[in-house]
Amino acid sequence: MMKINNRKIIKFCEKYQLSLFFILIILVIIVKGIILKYNHFENFNNITLDNVEDKLYIKLHDLVFNDNHIYENDIKIFNKYAQLDKWDKVKILDAGTGFGRHYKYLPTNIDKIGVDKEQLYLDRAEIRNPGSNLILGRLENYELFEFENFSHILCTMDTMYNNRPDQEMNDVLNNFKFWLKKDGILAIHIFDNTKLDPSPRDFSISYLDKKKNKHALTYFENFTHDAVFENISDNIYNYIEKYIVKSGNSITKSRTLYMIPKNEMIQKITDNGFMLYNKENIEGITDYSLYFFKKL
Secondary structure: OOOOOHHHHHHHHHHHHHHHHHHHHHHHHHHHHHHHHHHHHHOHHHOOOHHHHHHHHHHHHHHHOOOHHHHHHHHHHHHHHOOHHHOOOOEEEEEOOOOOHHHHHOOOOOEEEEEEOOHHHHHHHHHHOOOOOEEEOOOOOHHHOOOOOEEEEEEOOOOHHHOOOOOHHHHHHHHHHHHEEEEEEEEEEEEOOOOOOOOOOOOOEEEEOOOOOEEEEEEOOOEEEEEEEEEEEOOEEEEEEEEEEOOOOEEEEEEEEEOOOHHHHHHHHHHOOEEEEEEEOOOOOOOEEEEEEEEO
């Protein structure tokens, strides 16, 4: 059996202790780098670049609201009441197309254009709809399209409510009238701000916070989504989303929505040159319905 010379070991350590210290530091740095590499996508707090965080948020947001039967059902209602058969040529603008979910279920044998102000949304919409006609632009810009360019405009979800009611909202509605042909159809989701529901899925769980605000908690395989409509003042709400991953880290996003009462929204649309001719409630949805207007 080999004998261990303690004196030699001590002398060796004394001679190389400085080098060993630095080697230990280098090993710690390497191990830490490996840990950060494999935890990068689950550790939101380590992300400092806004663009990286935005891309991650868009990816998770797409997963949360990817409930396809809702969008498919909307388009079934649209096809039924939008009087498509009365037009020699149907051309539809999907205003605020977002992830291109409604665009996907629109008829394939018609001319359709999707427009959104956020490129990150359009990037995912293009993946969902290869070869689609998607445009980056703001609906407040009347120069985006030519006069009487569309037979139909579809404006879904909270697209209209991302605008202030006495400013951009009126600009958008004026532009819809400008872009639509005579007797053109505007199909739009109108919310009831007394019944706002933050739940993105049927299996979301509701709970009240200390301020009595209703939250929707939704569990997914790799993360949890917590959402709430927080009333800031009359008809002004923040829709706040919190994404929590298994590590416990989280990312929070908030959007300001001008949720005016539904009768005020209907009046605003009619004041801008439209006539309401149909309303369709949506099965399983309590806080908004699909309304159909015709350009006068």
